[in-house]
Amino acid sequence: MGRQPKQPNTQLAELLAETGLPNKALARRVVERGRAVGVELRYDHTSVGRWLAGEQPNPPGPELVAECLTEVAGRRVTSAECGMTGGGEAADLGLEFSLSLAEATASATALWRSDVERRRFLVGASYAVAVYPAASMRWLTLPGPEHPVSAGFRRIGQSDVDAVRTMTTAFRDLDNRVGGGKVRSTVVHYLHSSVAPLLRGSYNERVGRQLFATTAELTKLAGWAAYDLEEHGLAQRYLIQALRMSRAAGDAGLGAEILAAMSHQATYVGRPGDAVDLARAAQIAARNAGLPALESECLMVEAHGHAARQDESACATSLNAAQRAYSRSDSGRPEWLDYFDEAYLSAKTAHCFRDLGDLPRAARYAEQSLDMSDGYLRGRAFNLCLLASAVADADPHEAVRIGGEALELAAGLESRRSYSYLREVRFRLAPYDQLADVGEFRRRVLAATKGTD
Template identity: 40%
Template sequence: MQEADFSHKSLARAVVAAATRSGEDITCDHTYVTRWLKGSIPRGNMPQFIADAIGRRLGRQLTIDDIGMGNAAVSAVQPDLGLDFADKPESTARTVTDLWRADLADAETLVRALPDSAAWNAASLRWIVAPPDGELTRSGNQAVGAVDVDMVRSTTDAFSMLDGKFGGGHARRALIQYLHTDVRPMLDGKYSDDVGRQLHSAVAEALLLAGWMSYDSGLHGIGQRYLIQALRMTQAAGDRLLGGSILSAMSHQATFLGRYQDAATLARAAYTGPGLALGPTMAAQFRAMEARALARLGDERGCDLALVEAELNPGYSAELGDLTPR
């Protein structure tokens, strides 16, 4: 408030204007501001309106963590957070920030939630048919370059190694903490379109790993949400092959949970969606994943056909043909 030269009354007016821009009609006056300064945390979308109002005056984007109201997002978290395939990359960045925060706070609504079949189907369809996003150029405060993207990838690789050696439950929380503390500011930073695409691809890989580690830990609801947001990140990055890998992971999770028809559909989307970017090895994996789901459905003919497709592919291997769990 001091930096933006806001009085109690002028901030209240700016918050009302921020809410109006978001399509909400709220009541706010100087007494509300006084309560906030004494430590009161408002409910609903009010913390975001405050951050938007102050950020607009300062000429930079602020989060609710920046204004000291991050805990409000946990108390006001909605059960459907993270299940939508957002229209804009900016919405996805806000969603993953809220997911990371809620996960670290052990928000029961999300952490112990069960997966939603409709969300899998909606996300896979949106990913296949949605038009490409526009430029990802951003003008935030923190400069982000190729070295920063490499750092995200290298850190994700390190967590992946720990996951492979000790299981998903070992360092899952540390990965989420890293994403929330170090990666979140990058998404709101300053970068070119090319760097932005690389960054979103790198974050998608990290979210894919978070999804796997959550799945391995039995936290299927939040695992599903990480995978859906990872898929949306690949849309922004234009990384169709990584998107296929994420759909394959969704298929694996769906089969494990007994959602066999969903699993088959997701595997087909994984195979279809990447188009010309799909190489022989990944094509074989996606067909094998489809066969795995069809086998559990009792569809012998469909399973045989999918396996034949995998075996006819030059990338097929005994490992890819293994239909046992991960």
């Protein structure tokens, strides 16, 4: 039997006639809506013409078309009413801080499932500008406390929570030692196959709070690993879901830590204003948690945001406040904050001075940052690159020596951020390329990082 010809999409045609929306305008709206949630599309008026002729856009196209027509028509329009096969996950999956606990659980588990399935709209999703400010506002204004209880079939107890906590500790250690690329898929599979069934089980509020807290930690780690791979749109989705779960757990400290991670990423992708706002929201949560060391960390990421904005005065104010908060810190910090020590404080300070153009002070603090605990191999690679970048003008030969150490460490990591740090050193050494050791080092970095942009 021959192939059946496509049938014209009369439902879509009727909607376009009803709204008066030209093909070109619909295509533009769909592209813009996709971009707002980190999905890059290339639709134009000819694409809409093909849809009208009966062609089906790939997911999440049908959902985006329906959302755009909903906005223009002033009533709810589904993908089926557009004559399109929908039913897939929404393009903004994981980007919303859910209002209810049931929605939060459904959103997080759907994200894990879609990630395991490597759904196309998640692969290569770009950074969505507006979602972090919206999530932080929900975090600050959502009434509470919440009561995470469930009456599912399987009984969940303390041993189940402890098992997730043990796995989270192991994954966190691996992430620091080998980079996000070597652990991310394993973490996501564990969330999908082992943690999701726990969330759907039966537990009381005491167990539920612990379960949501440790799940938030692991979800945050999955987001951090995606960030380390520079999969920024995916990282956002995980960090927002982690923030929502920390809210369900009633854990203000963990919420502050996740907001600080969002701030860290916002500075990295060139959104320093958002980074400052996120850091300030994190400080509110840290103070509520009564953790001075955590407040110090949140002040440090605010300082970095100010430095990226070239606001030297505001940066100095935040750095001084961070030092004062750190001096008040005690030993009662949670395990997930163990990394925040004098070396980390020095590294963040060095970042600030580097971005402000004060390379001598950046070098001094970068040197101090190398006095760090064992096991943080990725962090050491970053700090070596930071020091090499800071001394490149003063002593390019020393920069090559230090950069060489970082290059050796990076070879054992799967971390795109480490490649970015190495490219920064290479850039700083460009004026001295005629020196034999500099030229050789720059060629080695180019070979190691080629194809990782």
